[in-house]
Each structure stands twice: as C-alpha cells, then as structure tokens.
Amino acid sequence: MKTTVSIKASVWKYLRNLISVKHNMLLVVFLFTIFFMPDSNLFAQTPTHNGLTYDAAGGKKLDLYIPTTGTGPYPVVLWIFGGAWMAGSRNDQFPKDLFSMLGPKGIAVASMDYSYSSAAKWPTQSQQCRAVVRWLRANATKYNLDPDNIGAAGMSAGGHLAAFLGTSNGVKTATSGSVTMDLEGAIGGNTEYSSKVQAVYDMYGPANFLTMGNSCNGKTSNMDHMGASSPEGMLIGGAIQQNQDKAKLASPTFFVSEDDPPFLIQHGAQDLTVISCQSIELDSLLGKAFAANKKEHKLYLPNQGHGFAATVNKDTVISFFVRNLLKPKTAIHISTTNQAKSASIVSVSGTQLTLFIQEAVSLTVFNVNGSVVTRTRLLPQNTFELNSFGSGLKLCKLETQSGDKFNVNILCP
Known part of the structure; x- marks a missing residue:
C-alpha cells in the first residue's frame, strides 16, 4: 500500500510539471486516468450492443455483452445496479467485471436501466426488471441468446431486485392485507413471454423490509431503513411500520417457495449499511423451501463491508452460473x-x-x-x-x- 502511494505521489509531481507544457495536456489526462481513478478500468469490457431500448415509452435501455467463446446461443445474466433505488447506472463497473468472469465461459451479460424511487414507486421497478427478462426472450434469436437459461444478479438495491425476481418467479399479482400489487405489468410489451429466471446471484441486497432496522450479531445499520425518507420508505412511498403490507409486497422473503430458482448470496460480515442478517434470513427460508427438492442455495459471508466487488469469490460465482445456466453433464x-x-x-x-x-x-x-x-x-x-x-x-x-x-x-x- 505504501509503495502504491509513493508511486502515485511521484507521478503526480511529474504531472504538475507537465501541466505547464501546453502540448502535453493530453498525456496528462491519459496518465491521470490510469493513476487517479481507482474504480475505473481503462481496458474494461465494453458492451457489444449499447443502449438497446426495452421500454420506448419510458425511455429505458439496456446493454448487452455477448461472448466470443463458442457459437451460442448463450445463456445470459441480467445485471441490476445498486444505489438505494435512488442512484446508480447500468454503465458502472460491475457488469463489466461480471462479463470478464462469465464471458469466457460462454455466458452473456445484460445491464439495465430502472427508475429511481424519486421518479416512480414500487412495484414499477419489479415491472421493469420483468420487462427486461421478457425482452431478452423475445429478442433471443436476434442476439443469439438462450431463452431457456436466464439468470439475475445485482448488488445492494440491485441485489434486492434480483432476489425479488427469483422469489416472486411467476407471481403476476400479489396481495397482503388490503393491498394488491401488479408485479408483472406490461412495460415494453412482450407479455406472451415468461419473466421467470433460472438462477439468482444476490450481493448484499435487502431481503425483508420489516426487519431492516433490527440489530444482527451485535451490529446495527448506520443508516435509517424504516422512516418515510429512508431508501426503503422512499421506494414504497411511506414509513415501513405504517405501510407493512406494501413493505411485505416489496420483500423477497415474503415470496420464497419451492418453485424458486437456485440462489447464490454473498453478504459482507462487516456490512453496516445492510446488515448481514438480511441475507441470513433469506437463505434460511430458501433452505426450508428447498428441503424436499434439494435445489441449490448458498450463502457466503466474506469479511467485507458494503459495496464489495463482483469479483470477490469469483470462482464460486462462475461455477454457480456454469452449473445452473450452462448445465454441463456429470x-x-x-x-x-x-x-x-x-x-x-x-x-x-x-x-x-x-x-x-x-x-x-x-x-x-x-x-x-x-x-x-x-x-x-x-x-x-x-x-x-x-x-x-x-x-x-x-x-x-x-x-x-x-x-x-x-x-x-x-x-x-
């Protein structure tokens, strides 16, 4: 770490000297990009197809990363970005990292837009995720995708949406108390196609809105999850305790059943944003639901905080999707x-x-x-x-x- 800081300090000193030389400005920008943007990857994967429209009315788009390995049709994993349902972008580093892992195995990656909670309340985000899954099936032949093997993955708020896609698999409308929600919708059309997914990778996503404020193994979240202005409250349109039925209908745990697809969950043991008991609770429910059919569900609790990279335990992630989407024979x-x-x-x-x-x-x-x-x-x-x-x-x-x-x-x- 000290060596890295020393190198950066030396480079910065060199850059300051270069700045006075007008014709070296492009070189300065180039070197600055390499050395002072740790979250960027100059040689990152770029989408094969950028900005494909899945919802013309709402102006929502997706990117597709198509493998060059093999001939296809390729299974595809839908990546859903995080950001408390208030921020984030389909263009962040995560789908690029995921594709760098899965592309060589012959698995495509899609990365989607969805509406922030400031623009639309739940279940709009559920309907948008399902719209993309239907779009992928409707356009499978055009883009050489396997419509029978689609996975979902996401981090934080995107992990919640991926998990929700998995546990609400096939549930079009749902009711809790006096509240009924249309989880499927008809955004983007293609309603003749299924929105079911065949595998889910959930990275530290909220799972049960009603227990988000609870302590876990002596740890309590460092942010509010229960008030009207909390991320969860903003998503459903009100404080959690005063809107418990809405909160249930936005919680993956509420929908767990034996029909759900295989799950891989990773959640940092030191996470103080979304406490790890959220994933522990979800995995426990999946274990009970899968007791008879022995479907795969795995929970890993690496010694990480919130926001760790998609490449953590990458061999586990790769083998999970290879098993459940490529389905090689033993x-x-x-x-x-x-x-x-x-x-x-x-x-x-x-x-x-x-x-x-x-x-x-x-x-x-x-x-x-x-x-x-x-x-x-x-x-x-x-x-x-x-x-x-x-x-x-x-x-x-x-x-x-x-x-x-x-x-x-x-x-x-």
Whole structure:
C-alpha cells in the first residue's frame, strides 16, 4: 500500500510539471486516468450492443455483452445496479467485471436501466426488471441468446431486485392485507413471454423490509431503513411500520417457495449499511423451501463491508452460473471388485451424488495429479455435492466394511 502511494505521489509531481507544457495536456489526462481513478478500468469490457431500448415509452435501455467463446446461443445474466433505488447506472463497473468472469465461459451479460424511487414507486421497478427478462426472450434469436437459461444478479438495491425476481418467479399479482400489487405489468410489451429466471446471484441486497432496522450479531445499520425518507420508505412511498403490507409486497422473503430458482448470496460480515442478517434470513427460508427438492442455495459471508466487488469469490460465482445456466453433464465411470453391486452403487441428479450402499463406507477423493482432496466416512444413503470436489476429473476410492472396493471416476462440471 505504501509503495502504491509513493508511486502515485511521484507521478503526480511529474504531472504538475507537465501541466505547464501546453502540448502535453493530453498525456496528462491519459496518465491521470490510469493513476487517479481507482474504480475505473481503462481496458474494461465494453458492451457489444449499447443502449438497446426495452421500454420506448419510458425511455429505458439496456446493454448487452455477448461472448466470443463458442457459437451460442448463450445463456445470459441480467445485471441490476445498486444505489438505494435512488442512484446508480447500468454503465458502472460491475457488469463489466461480471462479463470478464462469465464471458469466457460462454455466458452473456445484460445491464439495465430502472427508475429511481424519486421518479416512480414500487412495484414499477419489479415491472421493469420483468420487462427486461421478457425482452431478452423475445429478442433471443436476434442476439443469439438462450431463452431457456436466464439468470439475475445485482448488488445492494440491485441485489434486492434480483432476489425479488427469483422469489416472486411467476407471481403476476400479489396481495397482503388490503393491498394488491401488479408485479408483472406490461412495460415494453412482450407479455406472451415468461419473466421467470433460472438462477439468482444476490450481493448484499435487502431481503425483508420489516426487519431492516433490527440489530444482527451485535451490529446495527448506520443508516435509517424504516422512516418515510429512508431508501426503503422512499421506494414504497411511506414509513415501513405504517405501510407493512406494501413493505411485505416489496420483500423477497415474503415470496420464497419451492418453485424458486437456485440462489447464490454473498453478504459482507462487516456490512453496516445492510446488515448481514438480511441475507441470513433469506437463505434460511430458501433452505426450508428447498428441503424436499434439494435445489441449490448458498450463502457466503466474506469479511467485507458494503459495496464489495463482483469479483470477490469469483470462482464460486462462475461455477454457480456454469452449473445452473450452462448445465454441463456429470460423467461417471465405476469399476469395482463386486460387479453385482456396481449398477446400484451410485445415483447422480444434477450436482447431487447419492451412494446406495447399505453399510458405512470410507471415501478418499483424489484429483487428477493423485493428491488427496478429501477423506471422509459416509453413512448409508449419504448424499453429497459433487461441486464440493471442485471442477475436473476426480477419482473416488470407496471401501465398505465388508471389504468391497469401488473406484468411481467423476468428471465434475
């Protein structure tokens, strides 16, 4: 850090000397951009298609980042910017960073405008997000997108909107008490297309407006979330406690069900803007809803505050979208000392592998280099995540109490 500050100080001294030389002004601007704009990326990804209109009446646009890997059609992740529903832009760094991660895997990224709360109240923002999903499906052939595999992602207020897209999947109108809201709307048309998404990545988004003011693990938010002039109050048009039905109809937690798509949630453990218990609560509800169908839901609490980059735990983010949007198949080959058991030893569904052995088994997993990845003891009917092995070829050696030995070669996605 000291080295970086020293370098910047030296460069700034050099720039001041250059400023007096008129013909060097362009060079000054160039170097200033590199050294004194830490949030910028001079060589950042640029949209393949910039400023595509999804809502002509409202003047709302989106950008598309299309991979050059493979031939498509490409799954697409819709990025939704943050900014307390009061600020922000589809042109910020986040969709560029996301595409730098997903583009090489063959996944496109879209980044959308939506209305600030100063211009429109909830559920306008829900309707706009759904309008973009429908637009992506309606224009899938034109832009070489896969209409069956669309994800949503966002940070802070955008994380809330992405999570809301996921938990309210397919719910067009909703009622709480005396309040009924049209969550779908008809913005931009294309109403013959579905607005459902197949995966959600939520970065530290508000999840339950009614509990936003609560303390969490000894931490309390450093800003008001309950008053009429709070970000949440501005969004729904009034103080939260005086508008509880409206608050419920804007909260992802209110809509959680077994029909929701897989979720990946990241929330900084040190976040004092949106307390991490918001994501803990959402993940807990998803766990209960997914108990029977075993859908994926994962919560990570990195030692971060509010606003960390999309590239935190990037391998986890990449593998989440690869699994749930590209959906690669898992290849398995079994060799054993007991051929009679080989046909019924293992079952794979998605990324869940279940062992059908009526006795305890010792399991050793090796990677392609022969190094031990893990050793464990499994009980009968034990199920575990293939993804816990990491991607690539793995050799699983299993030995039963009765002496039967099994080698299971697994190509993990």
